[in-house]
Amino acid sequence: MLEIYNLTKKFGNKIAVDDLSLTVQDGQICAFIGHNGAGKTTTLKCIAGILDFDFGEILVDKINIATKPIEAKRVISYIPDNPDLYEHLKGIDYLNFIASIFGLGKEERKEKIEYYAKRLDIFKDLNSVISSYSHGMKQKLALVSGLIHSPKVLLLDEPFVGLDPISSHAFKEIMSELAESGVTILYSTHVLDVAEKICSHVAIIKQGKLIKYGTMQDITSDESLESVFLELENEKSN
Amino acid sequence: MKNLINLSLIYFKQTLSQLFKSRRKGGALSNGVFAFVIFVVVALAMGFAYLGTAQQFSEIGHPEYVLVIGLMLSSFLVLMMTVYDSQNQYYKNKDYDLLASMPIKTWEIITAKYLSSYFVSFFYGFLIAFPAFVIYFIFCPITVSAVIYTILSFFFIPTFTQQIGSIIAYLLSLISSKMKNKKLLSNIITIFFTLGLITFIYLANSSLTQDLFVSGIPLWIKIVFPHINFLFNSITTGDFLQFLAFLAVTMAFALISVGIITIGYKKINSSLTSHSSKKNNKPLVYTNSKPLSSLIKKEAKTFFSSPTYFINSIIGPIMVIVLAISMSLGARGIYGTYENFTSEYFIIMFVCFSSMCLGIGVPTSASISIEGTKFYLLKSFPISYKDIINSKLIFNIMLAIPFVLISCTIYVSVSPCNAGEIILVYLLPIISMITFSGLGLLTNLKWPKLDWLNEAQAVKQSMSLFVSMMISMMISLIPFLVYFLLFIEISQIFTLSQYLALHLAFIVLICIIVYSLLYTYGEKLYRKI
Numbered sequence: 041m042l043e044i045y046n047l048t049k050k051f052g053n054k055i056a057v058d059d060l061s062l063t064v065q066d067g068q069i070c071a072f073i074g075h076n077g078a079g080k081t082t083t084l085k086c087i088a089g090i091l092d093f094d095f096g097e098i099l100v101d102k103i104n105i106a107t108k109p110i111e112a113k114r115v116i117s118y119i120p121d122n123p124d125l126y127e128h129l130k131g132i133d134y135l136n137f138i139a140s141i142f143g144l145g146k147e148e149r150k151e152k153i154e155y156y157a158k159r160l161d162i163f164k165d166l167n168s169v170i171s172s173y174s175h176g177m178k179q180k181l182a183l184v185s186g187l188i189h190s191p192k193v194l195l196l197d198e199p200f201v202g203l204d205p206i207s208s209h210a211f212k213e214i215m216s217e218l219a220e221s222g223v224t225i226l227y228s229t230h231v232l233d234v235a236e237k238i239c240s241h242v243a244i245i246k247q248g249k250l251i252k253y254g255t256m257q258d259i260t261s262d263e264s265l266e267s268v269f270l271e272l273e274n275e276k277s278n
Numbered sequence: 279m280k281n282l283i284n285l286s287l288i289y290f291k292q293t294l295s296q297l298f299k300s301r302r303k304g305g306a307l308s309n310g311v312f313a314f315v316i317f318v319v320v321a322l323a324m325g326f327a328y329l330g331t332a333q334q335f336s337e338i339g340h341p342e343y344v345l346v347i348g349l350m351l352s353s354f355l356v357l358m359m360t361v362y363d364s365q366n367q368y369y370k371n372k373d374y375d376l377l378a379s380m381p382i383k384t385w386e387i388i389t390a391k392y393l394s395s396y397f398v399s400f401f402y403g404f405l406i407a408f409p410a411f412v413i414y415f416i417f418c419p420i421t422v423s424a425v426i427y428t429i430l431s432f433f434f435i436p437t438f439t440q441q442i443g444s445i446i447a448y449l450l451s452l453i454s455s456k457m458k459n460k461k462l463l464s465n466i467i468t469i470f471f472t473l474g475l476i477t478f479i480y481l482a483n484s485s486l487t488q489d490l491f492v493s494g495i496p497l498w499i500k501i502v503f504p505h506i507n508f509l510f511n512s513i514t515t516g517d518f519l520q521f522l523a524f525l526a527v528t529m530a531f532a533l534i535s536v537g538i539i540t541i542g543y544k545k546i547n548s549s550l551t552s553h554s555s556k557k558n559n560k561p562l563v564y565t566n567s568k569p570l571s572s573l574i575k576k577e578a579k580t581f582f583s584s585p586t587y588f589i590n591s592i593i594g595p596i597m598v599i600v601l602a603i604s605m606s607l608g609a610r611g612i613y614g615t616y617e618n619f620t621s622e623y624f625i626i627m628f629v630c631f632s633s634m635c636l637g638i639g640v641p642t643s644a645s646i647s648i649e650g651t652k653f654y655l656l657k658s659f660p661i662s663y664k665d666i667i668n669s670k671l672i673f674n675i676m677l678a679i680p681f682v683l684i685s686c687t688i689y690v691s692v693s694p695c696n697a698g699e700i701i702l703v704y705l706l707p708i709i710s711m712i713t714f715s716g717l718g719l720l721t722n723l724k725w726p727k728l729d730w731l732n733e734a735q736a737v738k739q740s741m742s743l744f745v746s747m748m749i750s751m752m753i754s755l756i757p758f759l760v761y762f763l764l765f766i767e768i769s770q771i772f773t774l775s776q777y778l779a780l781h782l783a784f785i786v787l788i789c790i791i792v793y794s795l796l797y798t799y800g801e802k803l804y805r806k807i
Contacts, residue, residue, distance in 0.1 A: 088658040092805050113660035124651045126576065128583030132562045140565075140572035141659045150564045166562055 042224050047096035056082040058248035069219045071235035072228040074245035080228040084195045088118035101192045117191035121198040123182035131166035142189035152188040176202040194225045236265040282386040289394030316748050325409035332413050341417035343490045348410020349506045352403045353439040354479050360443025366734035369451045374547050385540045403436035423516035437528045438505040441535035455549035468589045573669030586733040594638035595681035602685040606692035622774040630758035633710035637750025643718030643743045645670045647727040647736035663801045674715040682707045702778040713789040714750045716796050721746040723803040757781040
């Protein structure tokens with residue numbers, strides 16, 4: 041479970057995230073949407089323990105990220121929007137590195153790497169150097185690296201960018217399976233029709249403030265998520 | 279032309295921002311002030327060194343030769359820097375695809391890139407040359423023409439050697455682009471070139487002073503560095519034609535170099551960025567290791583896969599061995615030449631200069647920056663600050679320690695030292711190296727540069743490297759200068775072992791301060807990045 045209470049993050053005088061409170065229960069996939077610069081990535085980075093925040097509390101699986109960052113990070117997986125990986129390593133070296141950081145044993149890492157790498161169709165390329173990968177292949181490797189340690193909270197920032205249709209479909213299935221097994225997923229995206237299909241909940245953020253949160257059904261009713269989002273954007277602007 | 283101006287302005291803004299930017303309010307100003315203070319300290323130190331040189335030349339009635347020495351040192355520094363920087367600036371830059379896709383002429387891209395690296399070359403070149411000009415005007419008559427030529431020449435001093443460096447970088451990149459294992463080959467070629475250049479600088483510097491004493495400016499300077507000869511003549515004689523010749527030779531080389539680089543720009547870049555698509559069918563290896571050792575392995579792979587990072591960091595350790603060999607070979611001759619210089623003096627000199635070399639290009643001073651935006655990935659992992667820091671420190675120590683041990687062994691096997699002195703000769707460079715590793719990391723945490731376009735920006739053009747190198751040099755040289763200036767008084771109070779032990783206590787104290795700061799204040803800095 042992911043609990044955020046009154047999160048505030050400032051960059052100098054600019055408030056990037058403003059008193060944001062949000063709870064995502066186990067097994068929920070929550071779409072995190074907002075315009076560019078709304079504060080989505082900053083929020084995700086605060087949850088992942090990358091950025092310190094000025095006020096508020098974040099609990100990841102009941103662990104406070106500010107006071108127990110190492111314990112909290114053990115159950116988190118953060119996949120950034122632009123996978124900047126260690127390009128001089130081979131794919132398998134990178135996955136071994138991540139597995140070692142998370143303390144995975146030899147058998148467990150072999151099993152997990154094979155499972156996810158095969159499902160995302162990157163397994164045969166793991167012996168190649170990452171610098172030779174295409175953008176989509178790097179994205180697949182980043183996704184595999186984020187899944188092998190069985191996280192309890194998955195933070196995804198535009199995970200489908202660069203993925204081919206088959207891998208994209210496979211990852212949607214993986215997300216659903218993980219949610220069914222109780223993993224909490226917070227998923228930032230601009231692709232609203234995909235979010236509408238796979239997410240159980242939606243949180244809409246504007247200028248750092250959470251302006252709408254609820255189940256996908258409650259928020260959209262008979263409308264599409266895109267219409268709701270555009271209405272909210274216009275409403276608040278006016 | 280409009281494109282050239284736009285591109286140059288963008289590069290200029292980026293260089294300034296990367297040198298001084300800070301997230302703190304007023305941080306850029308304080309960074310600028312700090313850099314200026316260090317600049318002044320180094321310029322003063324250079325000035326004192328030039329003062330001694332000018333006094334020596336005054337004895338033969340030619341104090342103006344100090345200008346030749348200053349210009350040569352400045353040229354060597356710019357040449358060394360440009361060879362690495364240009365390889366990254368022109369050929370391994372992240373902006374290649376963007377620029378190549380835009381309607382900009384290649385020569386405009388090359389010229390804009392040249393102007394952007396000129397700013398950094400000018401900074402370092404000016405730092406070394408300016409004090410020599412000041413000393414020249416103290417010892418020689420001040421004429422209107424000399425002042426005008428001096429001021430005008432400042433802007434062109436790095437140009438000639440920067441172009442030579444760019445052409446060498448072009449040739450190195452051209453050769454490595456044609457090979458299968460480009461990075462490895464680039465490392466090997468550049469390391470051989472660096473060794474050759476260090477040897478050349480060492481030999482040239484030794485012979486230059488001697489030549490100047492005996493027969494004035496030697497012929498090889500007139501051929502290899504004609505701009506120095508023309509500038510020196512124009513300032514000392516007021517000859518306008520000589521100044522025109524200085525400008526002409528500088529500009530001609532600039533045009534030739536831009537032309538050569540423009541021709542090979544796209545071909546070399548395409549070749550360097552291409553990857554073999556050959557499938558590797560070997561079975562996957564699942565290696566299990568502890569987080570710390572996994573981090574150390576990652577550090578090692580990063581280090582050996584980046585030619586710029588590798589070369590920049592390996593120069594110091596190599597110089598330690600070169601120093602040991604040259605001091606061991608020359609020791610017996612020198613003992614006989616200078617009556618006042620005892621073997622004790624050379625032992626102090628060896629430990630201080632070895633420490634100084636180990637402070638040059640310490641890998642830790644760029645180890646955060648070289649991560650780039652991957653640093654945020656590292657930050658999201660469940661690993662403590664201490665593990666991340668320790669992995670970088672351990673790798674740095676593992677890298678430097680063999681060089682230090684070899685160097686000290688060479689030195690003590692030739693020089694007359696007792697058992698106590700031998701232990702101290704080993705301990706001092708080792709503790710200094712450990713101190714400078716911590717210092718480098720601390721400065722990199724203070725001035726990280728994660729959003730770079732090429733590795734040279736992260737490794738060489740950073741406040742962290744500059745500050746850690748300058749502080750390391752000061753820490754290393756203080757005990758030597760104290761011994762050198764107060765030689766008689768010190769030798770009456772302390773034995774050599776006692777003085778070295780005091781020196782060790784001084785370094786250990788600094789080491790404790792640095793590591794205390796690294797594990798307390800450093801963590802705060804880490805969290806802010």
